[in-house]
Amino acid sequence: MKPNHLKHLFIVFFFLSFGQLSTFAQDLFPDGTPIPDWFRETTQTPLSELGKVYKITDHGVVSDSTQVQTKALQAVIDLTASKGGGVVVIPKGVFLTGSLFFRQSTHLYLEKGAVLKGSDDISNFPVVMTRIEGESVKYFPAIINVDGVDGFTLTGEGTINGNGLRYWKAFWLRRQWNPDCTNKDEMRPRLLYVSNSKNIQISGVHLKDSPFWTTHFYKCENVKLLNLKITSPSEPVKAPSTDAVDIDVCTNFLIKNCYMSVNDDAVALKGGKGPFAHQDKNNGENRNILIEDNTYGFCHSTLTCGSESIHNYNILFRRSKVEDASRILWLKMRPDTKQNYEFIKVEDIVGTAKSMIYIKPWTQFFNLKGEKDIRKSKASNITMKNIDLKCDIVFNIQESDQYELSNFVFDNLNLTTKNGNKKSTEFINNLQLNNVKIKEL
Numbered sequence: 041m042k043p044n045h046l047k048h049l050f051i052v053f054f055f056l057s058f059g060q061l062s063t064f065a066q067d068l069f070p071d072g073t074p075i076p077d078w079f080r081e082t083t084q085t086p087l088s089e090l091g092k093v094y095k096i097t098d099h100g101v102v103s104d105s106t107q108v109q110t111k112a113l114q115a116v117i118d119l120t121a122s123k124g125g126g127v128v129v130i131p132k133g134v135f136l137t138g139s140l141f142f143r144q145s146t147h148l149y150l151e152k153g154a155v156l157k158g159s160d161d162i163s164n165f166p167v168v169m170t171r172i173e174g175e176s177v178k179y180f181p182a183i184i185n186v187d188g189v190d191g192f193t194l195t196g197e198g199t200i201n202g203n204g205l206r207y208w209k210a211f212w213l214r215r216q217w218n219p220d221c222t223n224k225d226e227m228r229p230r231l232l233y234v235s236n237s238k239n240i241q242i243s244g245v246h247l248k249d250s251p252f253w254t255t256h257f258y259k260c261e262n263v264k265l266l267n268l269k270i271t272s273p274s275e276p277v278k279a280p281s282t283d284a285v286d287i288d289v290c291t292n293f294l295i296k297n298c299y300m301s302v303n304d305d306a307v308a309l310k311g312g313k314g315p316f317a318h319q320d321k322n323n324g325e326n327r328n329i330l331i332e333d334n335t336y337g338f339c340h341s342t343l344t345c346g347s348e349s350i351h352n353y354n355i356l357f358r359r360s361k362v363e364d365a366s367r368i369l370w371l372k373m374r375p376d377t378k379q380n381y382e383f384i385k386v387e388d389i390v391g392t393a394k395s396m397i398y399i400k401p402w403t404q405f406f407n408l409k410g411e412k413d414i415r416k417s418k419a420s421n422i423t424m425k426n427i428d429l430k431c432d433i434v435f436n437i438q439e440s441d442q443y444e445l446s447n448f449v450f451d452n453l454n455l456t457t458k459n460g461n462k463k464s465t466e467f468i469n470n471l472q473l474n475n476v477k478i479k480e481l
Contacts, residue, residue, distance in 0.1 A: 070383035092126035103133030110138040130154040138164025139181040150198025158183040160206040174313035174348025182233035202250035228252040289324040301337025305344040313348040325351035346372030362391030379417035387425040395436040
């Protein structure tokens, strides 16, 4: 090759490389800090990298959808841990279980056609100290529980079926008898609960029909949810409180290439509740959360702050398709909790929803615990950008002395709606509306 051609190739390579580096350098969280490379490492962990295989059917577990095999399944997990770790493999078939507890250096893999099915008898879930709805209390564990580990992978091509129908029917019957019953009053397990852990990957599987929250992560860091399908029905029986992902006092959290359609919030940011929540060491903030390249079916909101939430910082929600959400962004403002939602960006969204943004005082199940005055909250540095949406109401925002809204930016919005309701933004301090196109039907 001639030297001149080599020179031209070098120049092209240099600019391509520089452009790629520039793109990475410009990939920022809402507060302007760079997104670490860790968030770009999105390869699903293969079975071959999870250690020695412990197939449950080689250790006394049988494929029987009518027989609860919690003890036999837990024995395989404990054996795996006692041998220095490895991966518990669920083969094709249906396996019924109560609560299972994974330990350090143990992982879970579901083969194609494998179904790990939760029992619909609450007596198969012992009461333990756990975290639920912004409080650390005695309640029921999940079907899959992971606590205090460094490194846990749940992956494969199979399904974890929460088998929630019986719980849902019981919940609505109780609510009919007592309209004031809370979400916890009807005894229900979650599907997956990971706590006090780091370096977690949940990938590839279908998580469906949870009795309560589908996945819940508490005091975790470096968590990746990749290529998941998370579903629960809205009809013929509504699956109450089956949030797809609840993030509770976590740092560095990635949700990517997932499909979520549930009868509650798709992604909810938790952290604590009550007038003294900031003084409780069990509570805290969520920071550096990246939610991208997902598809949303029916849900109450694609991204929700609250209601049990204290501080959410650096939340980036982007490049997603919304098919039937009630809301895109929902800021739940509790009167009994001092809340601070800041540096949240929602961008590059297409689809349909009832409301683009929804901010109103939260009125369900709050408790001032004898305090006379409400706790004032605030939301600031909120950006919604590059959104092409068909919705009923664009700005579904209510002015209130309960909270302060400031530094909101709405940029490059193409909206078709029955009601733009732009007037409801007038009380926001330092509001910017740039290239906001609203076509009212």
